Amino acid sequence: MIATPDRTPLPRTFFDRPVLDVAQDLLGRLLVRTTPDGPITLRLTEVEAYDGPNDPGSHAYRGPTARNGVMFGPPGHVYVYFTYGMWHCMNLVCGPDGTASAVLLRAGEIVEGAESARKRRLSARNDKELAKGPARLATALDVDRALDGTDACATGDTPLRILAGTPVPADQVRNGPRTGVSGDGGVHPWRYWVADDPTVSPYRAHVPRRRRS
DNA sequence: CTGGAGATACTCT
């Protein structure tokens, strides 16, 4: 029997924990994006942990900048960055205020508002691909730098909220190396996903891009 | 169907 997803907001204390604990616990949770078109709801199926200043793979590794400032703030807020000159990716900030760990949201299943997501994801060949990959996820949910710093735990009128949903049982959680992370940061098995879920993105090892001719 | 090459063009070192 399938439990009805819990629509209760996740409390800020959920994010004020070690980032690896939060990352695993986020699988199966619901992210609700409120747009003028109506809500889009995503069930998280794949995430990656980034452990702030201790982690060579993290944007926070070399300290605060104009881009990553939100990572150093309080937990439960959204860190959105722009990458490769084209794409946005979103993270949820973890740990106490002043630390800089975060969880990158890599993939999920659109459970509400697929029609809206399809308008921005014209290259998706089916609904499993709407949010299969971190930049695809952000595009499907219409997330960009304007939402950087949004409090996902706030009650009331917010563009982005995270709800309890249905946590994934521990025996259904898989983990492995992080995707596309360069250098020593790639060795950590800090990518977590839901076993056998068709919306999880394929693993790709980091490959340095060839220089333009 | 799978996988690689090239393009994209912002942010930080």
Add this chain to the structure above:
DNA sequence: GAGTATCTCCAGG
């Protein structure tokens, strides 16, 4: 110059 990525095009099974 390299990066928490994705798209289209094309060669090869």
